[in-house]
Amino acid sequence: MLNEALPKRIRYPHAGVEEALLEGFLPMTRMPRLADALLDNDLDTVSVPESVMVRLQFRQDGPGRVLVVGEAQFEQQWRCQRCLEAVLLHSGCEIEMVLASHKKVIEQLRSDQDSLLTDGDLVDTADIIEDQLLLALPMSPKHEDCDPAFEIPELIEVILDASQADGEVEEGRQRPFAGLKRLTEED
Ligand SMILES: [Zn+2]
Structure with a gap:
């Protein structure tokens, strides 16, 4: 049947x-x-x-x-x-x-x-x-158990490190996207 x-x-x-x-x-x-x-x-x-x-x-x-x-x-x-x-x-x-x-x-x-x-x-x-x-379709499909290969918080940390290394700290404030800006602007 x-x-x-x-x-x-x-x-x-x-x-x-x-x-x-x-x-x-x-x-x-x-x-x-x-x-x-x-x-x-x-x-x-x-x-x-x-x-x-x-x-x-x-x-x-x-x-x-x-x-x-x-x-x-x-x-x-x-x-x-x-x-x-x-x-x-x-x-x-x-x-x-x-x-x-x-x-x-x-x-x-x-x-x-x-x-x-x-x-x-x-x-x-x-x-x-x-x-x-x-x-009934899954809203957010996931393995029951798996390791994340990519997390957004880690990516932001990398950008922070890059900007600090270049001295991009203004009045004690970090500029997390300064590194990104440099990547998109021509000198
Ligand atoms: Zn998975």
Whole structure:
């Protein structure tokens, strides 16, 4: 089952009655906004996973609505914000979303309940998953444990040392950027 592609669209009222369980992969090409976000990962060699693994369980949730619960996950290379090397991170999200084709049904839901207003009885599987995965992307990708190769405070110290060596101290005040200025000005 896990090696099968998810159906592109699902007649979800039917899936709710049957309590259908769908497991499989969703090609990344079906989620262009997520693919764009993954390409913006600051690495020289960019690659995006071919697909996302998905599990979706449907069930009836009241008049005119169906609840879908499940999860989606994938792995992606990022640039570690601490050591600046590539890091492979697992991203995933849990899904709990009410599907309904009438606006009134959606309006009656609790405000913290994820929902999707559909056009008729069909729902696009990518529409259930893409926004949730975008929200789950790492804000600041890092290795769990790594050594920093580059720290800004050390760089400022180097500039301070350089300016002091050249006697760039004015009224007892250090001019941390005097060294930089010299580098950018022609004598
Ligand atoms: Zn790192």
